Amino acid sequence: MTQDTNDQYLLAARPVGLPKDSDWQRAAPPLAELLDGEVRVKLLYLSLDPAMRGWMNEGKSYVRPVAIGEVMRAGGVGIVVESKSPRLKVGDHVMGVMGVQRFWTGPAEDKGAMLGKVDPGMAPLPTWLNALGMPGMTAYFGLTDVGQPKAGDTVVVSGAAGAVGMTVGQVAKHLGCRVVGIAGGADKCRFVVEEFGFDACIDYKAGPVHAGLKEHCPQGVDVYFDNVGGDILDAVLTRINMKARIVICGAISQYNATAPVKGPANYLSLLVNRARMEGMLVTDYAARYPEGVATLARWMAEGSFKSHEHVVEGFDGFPAALLMLFEGKNLGKLVLKVADA
Amino acid sequence: MTQDTNDQYLLAARPVGLPKDSDWQRAAPPLAELLDGEVRVKLLYLSLDPAMRGWMNEGKSYVRPVAIGEVMRAGGVGIVVESKSPRLKVGDHVMGVMGVQRFWTGPAEDKGAMLGKVDPGMAPLPTWLNALGMPGMTAYFGLTDVGQPKAGDTVVVSGAAGAVGMTVGQVAKHLGCRVVGIAGGADKCRFVVEEFGFDACIDYKAGPVHAGLKEHCPQGVDVYFDNVGGDILDAVLTRINMKARIVICGAISQYNATAPVKGPANYLSLLVNRARMEGMLVTDYAARYPEGVATLARWMAEGSFKSHEHVVEGFDGFPAALLMLFEGKNLGKLVLKVADA
Numbered sequence: 001m002t003q004d005t006n007d008q009y010l011l012a013a014r015p016v017g018l019p020k021d022s023d024w025q026r027a028a029p030p031l032a033e034l035l036d037g038e039v040r041v042k043l044l045y046l047s048l049d050p051a052m053r054g055w056m057n058e059g060k061s062y063v064r065p066v067a068i069g070e071v072m073r074a075g076g077v078g079i080v081v082e083s084k085s086p087r088l089k090v091g092d093h094v095m096g097v098m099g100v101q102r103f104w105t106g107p108a109e110d111k112g113a114m115l116g117k118v119d120p121g122m123a124p125l126p127t128w129l130n131a132l133g134m135p136g137m138t139a140y141f142g143l144t145d146v147g148q149p150k151a152g153d154t155v156v157v158s159g160a161a162g163a164v165g166m167t168v169g170q171v172a173k174h175l176g177c178r179v180v181g182i183a184g185g186a187d188k189c190r191f192v193v194e195e196f197g198f199d200a201c202i203d204y205k206a207g208p209v210h211a212g213l214k215e216h217c218p219q220g221v222d223v224y225f226d227n228v229g230g231d232i233l234d235a236v237l238t239r240i241n242m243k244a245r246i247v248i249c250g251a252i253s254q255y256n257a258t259a260p261v262k263g264p265a266n267y268l269s270l271l272v273n274r275a276r277m278e279g280m281l282v283t284d285y286a287a288r289y290p291e292g293v294a295t296l297a298r299w300m301a302e303g304s305f306k307s308h309e310h311v312v313e314g315f316d317g318f319p320a321a322l323l324m325l326f327e328g329k330n331l332g333k334l335v336l337k338v339a340d341a
Numbered sequence: 342m343t344q345d346t347n348d349q350y351l352l353a354a355r356p357v358g359l360p361k362d363s364d365w366q367r368a369a370p371p372l373a374e375l376l377d378g379e380v381r382v383k384l385l386y387l388s389l390d391p392a393m394r395g396w397m398n399e400g401k402s403y404v405r406p407v408a409i410g411e412v413m414r415a416g417g418v419g420i421v422v423e424s425k426s427p428r429l430k431v432g433d434h435v436m437g438v439m440g441v442q443r444f445w446t447g448p449a450e451d452k453g454a455m456l457g458k459v460d461p462g463m464a465p466l467p468t469w470l471n472a473l474g475m476p477g478m479t480a481y482f483g484l485t486d487v488g489q490p491k492a493g494d495t496v497v498v499s500g501a502a503g504a505v506g507m508t509v510g511q512v513a514k515h516l517g518c519r520v521v522g523i524a525g526g527a528d529k530c531r532f533v534v535e536e537f538g539f540d541a542c543i544d545y546k547a548g549p550v551h552a553g554l555k556e557h558c559p560q561g562v563d564v565y566f567d568n569v570g571g572d573i574l575d576a577v578l579t580r581i582n583m584k585a586r587i588v589i590c591g592a593i594s595q596y597n598a599t600a601p602v603k604g605p606a607n608y609l610s611l612l613v614n615r616a617r618m619e620g621m622l623v624t625d626y627a628a629r630y631p632e633g634v635a636t637l638a639r640w641m642a643e644g645s646f647k648s649h650e651h652v653v654e655g656f657d658g659f660p661a662a663l664l665m666l667f668e669g670k671n672l673g674k675l676v677l678k679v680a681d682a
Contacts, residue, residue, distance in 0.1 A: 062613045234604070248612045263575070263604030271589045271620035272403045278619075279612030 005030050008101040009318055011066045015056055018256045018326060023056070024072075024319055031103060040082040041094055041104045041115070045311075046336040047075035047129040048322050049163070050227075053255040062281055071099040075134060077118060077125050078104065079341055085109075093118050095128050100318055102338060122297060123307070125341075130333035131296050131307035134282055135163035138249060139225075140292040141285040143168050144175075146247045146278050147223040151176030154217050156236055159227030160201055161188035163333030164249060167296070168225045169198045170305050177223070180216045182209060182232055184328045191331055196306060209235040220244075228253045230262055237266035244275040256326055308332035315339070346371050349442040350659055352407045356397055359597045359667060364397070365413075365660055372444060381423035382435055382445045382456070386652075387677040388416035388470040389663050390504070391568075394596040403622055412440040416475060418459060418466050419445065420682055426450075434459050436469050441659055443679060463638060464648070466682075471674035472637050472648035475623055476504035479590060480566075481633040482626040484509050485516075487588045487619050488564040492517030495558050497577055500568030501542055502529035504674030505590060508637070509566045510539045511646050518564070521557045523550060523573055525669045532672055537647060550576040561585075569594045571603055578607035585616040597667055649673035656680070 005028045012025035034040060055066050055073050066073050077095040080088050085108035088094065096115040098104035106113060118128040130136060142164075149155050155172040159165040160181025169179045169192060181192045181201035189201035202212030209232050213221065220241035226233050229251025240246070254261045270277060285292070299305030310330045312321045315338045324330050346369045353366035375381060396407050396414050407414050418436040421429050426449035429435065437456040439445035447454060459469040471477060483505075490496050496513040500506040501522025510520045510533060522533045522542035530542035543553030550573055554562065561582035567574050570592025581587070595602045611618060626633070640646030651671045653662045656679045665671050 229609070248608070250612070251609055254609075261606045261609065263606040263608050265602045265604040267589070267604050267608070267618070268570070268592055268595075268602065268620075270618060271591070271622065274620050274622055274625060276617055276619040277608070277611060278617040279609075279615050281612065281615055284615060 006101055006103045006105075007315065008099070009072045010069055011056060011072050013068065014058055015053075015256075017258050018323060019053070019056065019319065021319055025069075027071075032105060034082055034084045034105065037085050037107050037109070038083075038105060039080050039085050039088050039108045039115075041078040041096075041098060042081045043076045043078040043098060043102055043104065043338045044341055045077045045126050045129055046100060046318070046338055047077075047133065048325060048330075048334040048336055049075070049135070050250055050252045050255060050325050052322065053326070062283075071101055073097060074100045075129060076104075076338075077128050077133075083108070088115070088117070093120050093125065095133060102315060123300065126309040126311060126333070126335045126337075127300075127307045129335055130163050130309050131167050131300070131305070132293050135333055136167050136296055136307070137285060137289055137292045138280075138282040139164045139167035140171055140296065141282065141288065142247050142249050142280045143171050143223070143225060145285070146280045147225055147245050149175050149177050149223045152178075153222035154178045154180065154219055154241075155223040155225065156180045156182065156213070156217065156221050157225040157227070158182040158232050158236075159250070159252060160192045160198065161331055162227060164227055165225070166192060166196050166306075166308060166332060170196050170299075171296075172223075173197050174299065174304070178217075178219075180213075182212075182228075188328075188331060195308065204232060210238060213239045223247070225249060226251070229264075230254055233264050234266045237264055237269040240269055240273050240275050242273050242275070244273055246270075246275065246277040248277055248279040252326065309335045311335050311337050313337045347442055347444045347446075348656065349440070350413045351410055352397060352413050354409065355399055356394075356597075358599045359664060360394070360397065360660065362660055366410075368412075373446060375423055375425045375446065378426050378448050378450070379424075379446060380421050380426050380429050380449045380456075382419040382437075382439060383422045384417045384419040384439060384443055384445065384679045385682055386418045386467050386470055387441060387659070387679055388418075388474065389666060389671075389675040389677055390416070390476070391591055391593045391596060391666050393663065394667070403624075412442050414438060415441045416470060417445075417679075418469050424449070429456070429458070434461050434466065436474060443656060464641065467650040467652060467674070467676045467678075468648045470676055471504050471650050472508055472641070472646070473634050476674055477508050477637055477648070478626060478630055478633045479621075479623040480505045480508035481512055481637065482623065482629065483588050483590050483621045484512050484564070484566060486626070487621045488566060488586050490516050490518050490564045493519075494563035495519045495521065495560055495582075496564040496566065497521045497523065497554070497558065497562050498566040498568070499523040499573050499577075500591070500593060501533045501539065502672055503568060505568055506566070507533060507537050507647075507649060507673060511537050511640075512637075513564075514538050515640065515645070519558075519560075521554075523553075523569075529669075529672060536649065545573060551579060554580045564588070566590060567592070570605075571595055574605050575607045578605055578610040581610055581614050581616050583614050583616070585614055587611075587616065587618040589618055589620040593667065650676045652676050652678050654678045
């Protein structure tokens with residue numbers, strides 16, 4: 001052990017709108033002795049994700065809310081520093097839902113943390129929180145299983161420069177689709193076209209999305225992968241083709257809204273076009289992660305797929321770093337570096 | 342020929358909100374001599390359908406809008422009174438899109454009218470505008486193909502006492518589902534339970550739909566067949582099960598709205614429940630109509646399926662009769678009797 005106290009961010013209050021400093025509380029409990037079967041993991045990188053905002057709200061969702069006074073939930077990757085489990089040994093790298101803290105302690109088989117070994121020789125550790133982790137699997141299975149693109153289809157993805165969006169676009173290119181991103185700002189748009197090979201990217205801050213879709217999707221939209229909801233979802237609904245598939249993955253535009261969620265006013269386009277809107281959650285595909293990881297890792301090794309992480313340093317910067325997601329400040333997957341290995 | 346002028350309702354103006362008398366114009370053009378291949382049909386019953394409201398609006402949809410000065414589009418059933426086509430002979434009964442007029446004249450093979458012979462011995466003429474016509478086929482294929490109910494599923498249908506709703510419910514009962522209707526008023530609710538064997542019906546005028554769903558769908562909702570949109574769609578979204586299917590068939594609550602359409606604010610329930618919302622149009626199933634007609638006709642003959650029409654008499658009453666749909670005054674499929682055979 002390198003120290004004898006932990007360092008944690010607890011949820012102090014349920015945010016109204018964007019999370020404020022007063023919604024967080026620091027705690028530094030002592031690190032308990034390990035019980036049989038337990039391990040201690042030193043967190044190296046924390047995953048910062050839009051979904052975290054939803055976990056801070058009260059009310060039933062696909063996972064229970066984080067309780068007031070509880071360590072904030074977050075995915076992360078770290079290194080085992082103590083072990084009383086035959087399953088993991090000191091020096092192993094693991095990913096899992098370990099929370100916003102410096103050390104995670106618990107059973108190696110813990111059902112909440114879902115620890116899984118990762119191979120830092122196969123890809124850098126932050127990539128295991130991105131293309132080879134939850135966002136990558138969300139993109140891969142959401143697109144292929146729910147979006148069902150065919151070669152020649154036009155695939156549109158919002159949040160294109162985010163963790164899920166950039167992988168959606170690259171997978172769609174691999175499948176022979178025309179890929180049009182939607183992102184906020186010229187830098188992000190240039191980034192997804194130049195770095196990830198998108199055919200075009202619509203800057204929603206620069207003009208109406210509807211006009212951009214008209215220009216860049218002359219054949220209409222066959223698959224829309226939605227990470228943002230709101231007005232952008234409504235704009236895409238006006239341009240969908242017959243039998244189009246809309247994958248509902250997220251709605252970042254609505255997560256901090258203090259007014260009621262804005263439903264898609266143009267949803268009757270589903271009727272006119274016999275189209276479909278379907279929600280997905282990555283955890284349903286857990287049994288198939290090895291297939292997704294193997295495919296993306298192979299493409300990365302071949303040089304035809306990139307995972308890009310936006311790394312922010314410093315555990316103390318967690319509250320500010322989380323806000324970057326909702327302010328659209330991240331370029332690629334946002335990751336907080338917590339410690340050196 | 343029984344007379345030498347027609348009698349027609351033309352669209353005079355595009356309605357704002359509910360259609361007014363001034364949105365219609367009567368015309369009485371002479372009946373032209375038949376050309377080779379043409380037939381003249383005397384309309385007996387006109388089909389009055391919620392979708393007609395949409396056809397009166399400008400703008401692209403699944404069919405072109407009715408033009409100003411054009412005969413209002415409507416389905417109907419009638420009898421051939423003159424024929425210069427080998428395909429149809431005088432005395433044949435036909436259904437098709439023949440418009441709001443007393444006589445339809447045109448090629449027997451006309452692609453817009455889509456004339457098809459009907460057998461008045463198999464079912465009364467109005468039934469060919471209901472269970473054995475468009476509403477019945479909409480219900481049958483929308484439910485089975487898009488809704489995909491399994492035995493034991495809970496199926497909810499709005500507009501339950503309308504033409505589509507009453508067939509959706511009865512087909513779902515045949516498939517072994519628990520069927521809960523949503524309708525406006527105690528009479529309609531009693532009607533669908535007593536006449537059509539629904540397990541329950543929620544009167545949305547008597548109290549919150551959400552509470553009714555909680556009471557009558559204790560296992561949640563697996564399939565929702567939506568004819569109404571608006572607040573009822575939002576209420577059902579809060580009660581859907583994992584992998585639920587929502588069939589978007591119509592949105593009668595929104596058709597006369599002068600404000601923008603109210604999108605389903607609770608659509609993120611699709612994400613939480615990995616559920617799907619999909620539009621359907623009956624014309625996509627044209628090749629399979631014989632299968633649908635045969636199935637429903639067989640059930641009718643066996644006494645395990647009912648087609649109920651609400652017949653209003655008199656061609657001059659067309660404008661007022663159409664409004665009954667939007668005022669919720671019809672019990673079953675609304676049909677206007679235009680003439681005796």
